[in-house]
Amino acid sequence: METLNADTNQLTALIRLVEDPDPNIFGHVKQRLIELGQEIVPSLEQTLSSRSGQFAFDDTGHGDRIQQVIKEIHFNQVKNDLQAWRESTTRDLLKGSLIISKFEFPEVKEQDIELELDKIKQKVWLEINEENTAFEIVKIFNHVIFDLCGFESSKSNFYSEENSYINTVLTSKKGNPLSLSIVYSVIAQKLQIPIYGVNLPNHFVLGFVDEFQTLKMLGLTDDRNILFYINPFSKGRIFDHNEIENYLRSLNLPLQKNYFEPCSNTEILKRMLTNLTVAYNKKGETEKVNGIKELQLILES
Secondary structure, eight states: OHHHHHHHHHHHHHHHHTTOSOHHHHHHHHHHHHHHOGGGHHHHHHHHHHHTTOHHHHHHTHHHHHHHHHHHHHHHHHHHHHHHHHHSSSOOHHHHHHHHHHHHOTTOOHHHHHHHHHHHHHHHHHHOOTTOOHHHHHHHHHIIIIIISOOEEOOTTTTOGGGTOHHHHHHHSEEOHHHHHHHHHHHHHHTTOOEEEEEETTEEEEEEEOTTOHHHHTTOOSSOOEEEEEEGGGTTEEEOHHHHHHHHHHTTOOOOGGGSSOOOHHHHHHHHHHHHHHHHHHTTOHHHHHHHHHHHHHHHO
16 A cells, blocks of 8 residues: 555656646656556546646646646557557457557547447348358448448548548448448458458458359469459449459559458558548648658558
């Protein structure tokens, strides 16, 4: 108990020192608070709440300084979590997407997002049976996700950052090609259906993987292992590799193998961060652009 009281007293003293006018003292205090990490955020928020109505609090900028400390603690946590994700063996797509969501929404809870996705998964599961073909399965997915749940492409506000964060996409039911594909493929993988992201230039789609290599056995394909492709931005429209070839030719790009195959979850997160860089640049939010660049460096290392 004495240790707990000592820690509490130390934290209280540090929080009080945040309003010290000497920038050197504040610099040291700020660094120490950041080192203490996520566990002290409730205490900092309580201080903000309890003193927000006091004139001296606003006049000294104490509140702004505490908010700055909280922001940096949250950002450090995002960086640490993303580093751990990159070093993990699974690199789970949903977990990675949630880590990036916490850059803008530190309070987002993984269990809340899981619950929303599980509701959609349950609706799909109730419609599917073992006799369904791959095409029939996708038709069911499209009916549930786009007709019953109301997900749609966000065309009027395409570059908004809200189209990239999975929590806001689940709330608004609107997203860009990448975020809609993430929702679609995460639900598919929860049901052990092999639908994965395909990272095209200027676009993102999904591929239904030919797990049993039936096309290859029939001599109907080369070394590509995709039955067909799905475009969630067009309500799950199904198309074949010829359309990808035509698309690449229209952009004067080579028909590289990686444009036809599933990409890694790391590549998906990299693309998400690129989309966020564009979104924040358009709004002139330089600080957030710089933060996203730090996250990009973690995935590049």
